[in-house]
Amino acid sequence: MSGTWGREEKPDVAALKILDGAAQAFVELGVSRAGMTEIARYAGCSRGTLYRYFKNRHELHLAFVNDRAVRLVAELRVELQEIHDPSRRLLEYIVRSVGKVRQNPSMAAWFEPSESGAAGRMSRGSEVIACLSEAFVVNLQPRDFDDSSSSRLQALWVVRIIVSLLTQPGKDEGEERALIETFVVPSLLERSNEVLSSLEH
Template sequence: MTRTRAGLLDGAARAFAEQGLRRSTMQSIASAAGVAKGTLYNYFRTKDDVARALFSAEIVRLTDVAADLPPDQALVALADELATHPVLRRLAASEPEELAGLVVLRPERWTELTGWLAGLLGVDDDAAELAGRWLLGVVLQPGPTTGRRRQAAALAAVLRPPH
C-alpha cells in the first residue's frame, strides 16, 4: 500500500471515529488525512469505496496483530482490538444500524472471513465459524475486558483439535 493511500485510510478512520459513517463526507475524510479532496478522489470514487478499503486494511492490520500468537492469545488480541476499535465503538454508540450492516455479511464474504480465521488460528472450518461468530458478538457487545479474556481462553480450549 502506498504511503498516500495509507494516509487516506488513516484519515478515514479518524473521520469515521469522530463523525460516524453517515456524517462523514469525502471532504471531512480528506481534511482528516491532510490532503485536498481531489487527492482522495484520485484513489476512491465514493465514501463507500473508502469504507470498503478501510475494512480490508483493518483485516490486514488484525492479521499482523494476531499472527504467530497461539490461538488463545490471538483470540484475546483480536477481541481486544475489535472491542476498542474507535470506528466500531462510534458506530455502536451513534449508528447501530450502520454497525449491523457491517456485520451482516454475504455468504461469500463470510466464507472469506472464516477462511482467514481458520488460517490465522490454525483451526478447521467449523472452529473458524465458531470463532467468527464469537468475534462478531464482541463487535456488537464488547463486554468487560476480563470477561472477553476468559471467554477467549474458553473458546480456544474448545477449538483445540483433539490429540
C-alpha cells in the same frame, strides 16, 4: 487541508493516506457522519483525488476494514508466536483481538451503540465479516487451523464471535475470557481434530 496533494502521490501511498484520514474522521465524527467530503478533508486531498482511489464510501469502508484487520492479525501473529499450546493460543487470539479493537479508537468507532445506521449494519454485515475472515485465514491458516478445507469456516466462526463480543460485551474481560475458554475453544479444536482424524483414515 483540501487539495494539498493529488496525482503526484504513488497509488499505494495515496490510498494509505486516505485510509489514515478516514480513521481520524471516524474517531472525531463517527463512522455514519464521516462522508466522502469529510474524509477528503481529513486526508488532506480533494474529493476528486479521493474518488480516483475509492469510487464510493462503501468501497472505502471495506478497504479500511481490510487494512485494519490485516494489521491486527499481523500484530497477533507476533505476540502469540511463543504460545504453542493450541487451546491457549486460540483463547488468547480471540481475547486479544477483542481487546485490540476496543483499544483502537478508529476500529472501536464501528461498534459504538450510536452506530445503528448503515455503518452499524455494515460492521456486522457479510462483506465485513468476509474481509476479516480472509485476513485471519491468510495469516493464521497453517498453524492455527490444521485443515485447509475447513479453515475458512473456522475463521468465519471466530470472526463472528469477535464481532458478537464487540457489539454485545460481557460483564467484564474475565467473564468474556471464561465464556470463550469454556464454550468456544473446545468446540473449534474438537472440530479441527475430527477433520484431521478423518484424513488419517
